[in-house]
Amino acid sequence: MTELTKLTLAEARDGLVKGDFTSRELTEQHLTAMEQGRELNSYIVETGEIALEMADKADHMIKAGNATGMTGIPIGVKDLYCTKDVHSCSASHILNGFKPKYESTVTANLWQDGAVMLGKTNMDEFAMGSSNETSYYGPVKNPWRATKENGELGTKDYVPGGSSGGSVAAVAGDLAIASTGTDTGGSIRQPAAFTGLVGLKPTYGRCSRWGMIAFASSLDQAGPITKTVRDAAIMMESMASYDIKDSTSVERTVPNYEHALTQDIRGMKIGIPKEYHMDGMPKEIEKLWQQGIAWMKDAGAEIVEISLPHTKYALPTYYIVAPAEASSNLARYDGVKYGLRVEGDSLDGMYKNTRAEGFGHEVKRRILIGTYVLSAGYYDAYYLKAQKIRTLIAQDFAKAYEQVDVILTPTSPSAAFPMGEKSDDPIAMYLNDVFTVPASLAGLPAISVPAGLSSDGMPLGLQFIGRAFDEETVLRVAHVLEHAANFTAKPKVWWGDK
Amino acid sequence: MQIFEDQERPEKMSVDKTTVAKIADLARIAVREDELEPLAGELNNILEWIEQLSEVNTDGVVPMTSVVEVDLPWRADKVTDGGYRDDILANAPQTEHGFFSVPKVIE
Numbered sequence: 293m294t295e296l297t298k299l300t301l302a303e304a305r306d307g308l309v310k311g312d313f314t315s316r317e318l319t320e321q322h323l324t325a326m327e328q329g330r331e332l333n334s335y336i337v338e339t340g341e342i343a344l345e346m347a348d349k350a351d352h353m354i355k356a357g358n359a360t361g362m363t364g365i366p367i368g369v370k371d372l373y374c375t376k377d378v379h380s381c382s383a384s385h386i387l388n389g390f391k392p393k394y395e396s397t398v399t400a401n402l403w404q405d406g407a408v409m410l411g412k413t414n415m416d417e418f419a420m421g422s423s424n425e426t427s428y429y430g431p432v433k434n435p436w437r438a439t440k441e442n443g444e445l446g447t448k449d450y451v452p453g454g455s456s457g458g459s460v461a462a463v464a465g466d467l468a469i470a471s472t473g474t475d476t477g478g479s480i481r482q483p484a485a486f487t488g489l490v491g492l493k494p495t496y497g498r499c500s501r502w503g504m505i506a507f508a509s510s511l512d513q514a515g516p517i518t519k520t521v522r523d524a525a526i527m528m529e530s531m532a533s534y535d536i537k538d539s540t541s542v543e544r545t546v547p548n549y550e551h552a553l554t555q556d557i558r559g560m561k562i563g564i565p566k567e568y569h570m571d572g573m574p575k576e577i578e579k580l581w582q583q584g585i586a587w588m589k590d591a592g593a594e595i596v597e598i599s600l601p602h603t604k605y606a607l608p609t610y611y612i613v614a615p616a617e618a619s620s621n622l623a624r625y626d627g628v629k630y631g632l633r634v635e636g637d638s639l640d641g642m643y644k645n646t647r648a649e650g651f652g653h654e655v656k657r658r659i660l661i662g663t664y665v666l667s668a669g670y671y672d673a674y675y676l677k678a679q680k681i682r683t684l685i686a687q688d689f690a691k692a693y694e695q696v697d698v699i700l701t702p703t704s705p706s707a708a709f710p711m712g713e714k715s716d717d718p719i720a721m722y723l724n725d726v727f728t729v730p731a732s733l734a735g736l737p738a739i740s741v742p743a744g745l746s747s748d749g750m751p752l753g754l755q756f757i758g759r760a761f762d763e764e765t766v767l768r769v770a771h772v773l774e775h776a777a778n779f780t781a782k783p784k785v786w787w788g789d790k
Numbered sequence: 791m792q793i794f795e796d797q798e799r800p801e802k803m804s805v806d807k808t809t810v811a812k813i814a815d816l817a818r819i820a821v822r823e824d825e826l827e828p829l830a831g832e833l834n835n836i837l838e839w840i841e842q843l844s845e846v847n848t849d850g851v852v853p854m855t856s857v858v859e860v861d862l863p864w865r866a867d868k869v870t871d872g873g874y875r876d877d878i879l880a881n882a883p884q885t886e887h888g889f890f891s892v893p894k895v896i897e
Contacts, residue, residue, distance in 0.1 A: 393877035496857045510857055542860055608840045619817060626818070628890050633883035639893045640818065648820035656819055660829065661836055663817040664805065674840070679853035681846055686854065718832065719839055735857030760858055 296321045297466040301365055301523035304469055308354055308364045315354070315364030318469075319347040319408050322366045326410060326467045328788030334452075334461035336371050336429045337379040338411040346408040353406045361526040361550070363406030368413040368462040368471035373399050373514075374503040375409065382505040383427040384417045386650025387631040396503025397535045398472065398514045405530045410468055414458030417652045418622065419479055419507045422724040424457025425715050426654045432457040434487060434708050435465035435783040439749035445784050450708045450750070453483030453724075459517050460487040464783060470518040470527055474504060476511045477610050478704075478728025481740035484517055485703035485753025488742040488781060490770070491517050492524045495761045496735035497542035500535030508617035509540075511610075511732050521741065521771040525549035528763065544761060552764035553771045558592035560769065563696035567603035568727060570705060577702050577752065580744050584700055584754045587776035588769070596696050600688040605681050606730040607722060612665050612678035613733070618655075619662025625650060657718065686734040693759050698769050701727050703740040703753035731757045741770045742779040751781070804834045 296318045299307065307313055323340050343366060350364035374380045374392040381387035395403070403409070416426040424432040434450040452461045456473035463471050464487035473480035475493035484491025492515045499514040506512060516527035529550070534543040564585060569578070585595055627633035627646030634645040651659065665674035692699065705726055714721045731738040737760070740753040754773060758766035805813075807826040810833065814821040821829065875888060884891045 390881050393874070393880055497860065536863075536865075539862055540856075540860075542858060543863075602846070605843055605846055608843050611836065611840060612843075623818075627883060628892055629878075630881035631883070636893070639895050641820075642893050643818040644820035647818055651819065657829075657832060657836075659817050659819065660810070660813050660833060663813050664809075664833070664837075667813065667816065676853055677843055677846075677848060679855075680848035680851040681843060682854040683851050684846070684848070686857070718836060733857075 297325045299469065300519045301469050301526055302520065304365055305361055305363070305526065309359055315347040315350040315366075315408060316344065318364065319343050319366045319410070322410055322468060329465050329467045331787040332433045332435060332461045332465055332467070333430050334414055334432055334458040334465065334467060335368065335411040336381070336383065336414050336458070339378060339409055342378070343408050343410050346403070350406040350408060360405040360530065362402055362530045364408060365469050366408040366410045367402070368410055368459055368468040369399060370456055370459050370472050370474055371412040371415055372419060372474050372505045373472060374505065375399055375412065379412055380505070382418045383415045383429055384650065384652070384655065385428040385632060386625045386647070387505075388650070390630050392503070394503060397500035397533065397537065398504070398531050401533055402472070402530055407530070413456070413462055413471055416455035416457065417655050418505070418618070419455035419474060419476055420618070420654050420658055421454040422478070422482060422721050423451035423709075423711075423714065424454040424483070425451060425711065426652055428652060431711060432461045433711075435461055435787070436487060436708065436750055437783070437786060445786060449711045451486070451711050453486035453704075453708060455479040456483050456517060460484055460489055460491070463487070463489055463517055463519060465787070470516060470523055472514060472531070473517045474512060474514050475732065476508050476614060477732045478725040480515045480517060481728045481738060481753070481755060482704045482724055484740045485742070486708035486751065488751035488779065488783070489517055489519060490521050490524045490739065490741055490774070491515065492528055492739045492763070492766070493732070493737065494528060494532060494763050495737045497540055498532045498737070498761070498763070500533060500538040500541045502535055502537040506621040508614040509621060510617060511614060521739075521767060521774045522550060522553060524739065525553060525767050542761070547764060549764060549767055552768045554768060555772055555775065557588070557769055557772050560593045560698070561596050561696040562588050562593045562769065563596050563598035563692050563699040565598050565600045565603065565692070565699060565701060567600050568701045570726070573705050576746055577705060580752050580754065581700075581702050584743055584773060587773055588700065591772045591776065593769075598692045598696060598699070600692060600730065602681060602684045602688050603730055606685055606733055607726055609678045609681045609685065610725070610729045610733060611661070611722060612674050613682065615658040615662035616666050616675050617662070619659045619666065622651075622655070622659055654718070682733050685730055689730075689734045689736060689757075697759070698765050699757040701755045701757065703727060703755040707746040707750035707752055727755060736760055737763045737766050739766050739770045741773050741777070743773065743777045744779065745781055805830050805837065
């Protein structure tokens, strides 16, 4: 049998329906690949038994003619999603041993459609990080490695990006057909760019956040990580829904996103924000961006220079808003209701000891920043100021969309970097998200598409940002760019027995 | 934009060891005495970087309260779900007689 792990989601779907193979076969091959790929540390927990049960159920659905786009598709689930009776810890020690008694809405939607859970994927602790080096369960290795000058594959380990680092490493290493990610400031798009994958963050409110372990509630959003744009369209449709249990989820019909992939973008207006040309950005990123612009022109789109004047302030704004919300959300971890408890000489002592031991350094740093900016006397100067600038950032986009249909930018200011390189400098790490954070602050849908390789053979991505709830345009242009870029590179397998 | 270069940063609103200890206490995180100084340094680096927001004129700007334009949904004030005591207690580190239990708070 051919290697089923190499299939795209759309190919697997079609093969399953035609009866070329069963979901059980597809799932078994992935479970074997996961065993071989443990060195990547992309899964925190493998759920092989559950996977096979789900696969058999999916095979029945297919036989009965009830298949959907996701039926029988084995996927990785980010550890941030609550999955009933299965490890769900947001890669934090403070949730030690937590097995929720309920299922998140997004995963429930996927299981309803017949998807198969392979395991829980690794991530930065509470999604706070851009390199997947802050997980309690250890860092994730990027399946991609840089090529040396003599053309040989190097031996250095690279980060997969973050926070959905395990989710991307699993898909890039062919240990899952697709995976769920979550994006607060770029946590789907930046890791997708670092591993040659497609990552879609939909509009805020498109997916229910119920059952997702909260980081920054006004920014967190679920989305798919896939091998192709078509795959993202199929999986997005399954994940999205209006949910009465999340008051910020939006009551709108979920379109058939695959129908948006027409390859026709003639006359479409594509905005190029001049503020995204940054000093010190590697030349190959700028070059790739220009190439993307040329591809869009060739496809009949009109290129329009636009201005998003408050771009520069997006990152510092984010680093007030997100820690502030995190400090409130993470107040629930007190050693009483779930997870870790470390005894102390009083109730307060127990709280403090539990939180000191349970949270990692980056999480503590952000809780402290958040507590500070919300504390009496500083609230107006920091938090209120940031929320006002957030309004200005959203207004910049609104103004731009009077002129253009969608915006094209690089996804990240660099390719994946070697492990350990930026872990001592929080601000250097935060700068990874300079191009992804503005769309997050404005709640807009955005996608990263693999567009080329760096000089040493590491993947690079381009990003499209769309109007609120216009995922269809975002997917349509992404599909055209994917076609033009014809990105077929795959990481050379250095892990396992090979 | 020039965010890759180290700019001169104003030194206002900086936090010292005492402030870090106070914030940590508010956040209920035990911090050892020898951790306070390094933490103050880290927090100051971030706060100084954030300080650039003060150059933006936000007079008359309404702070964002909702990122997408939606009206919050209303529902009848009725109990629609519940009765999962055992499920809720299932993950607790310590329970007694169907309750969460915590260290004694009254002598």
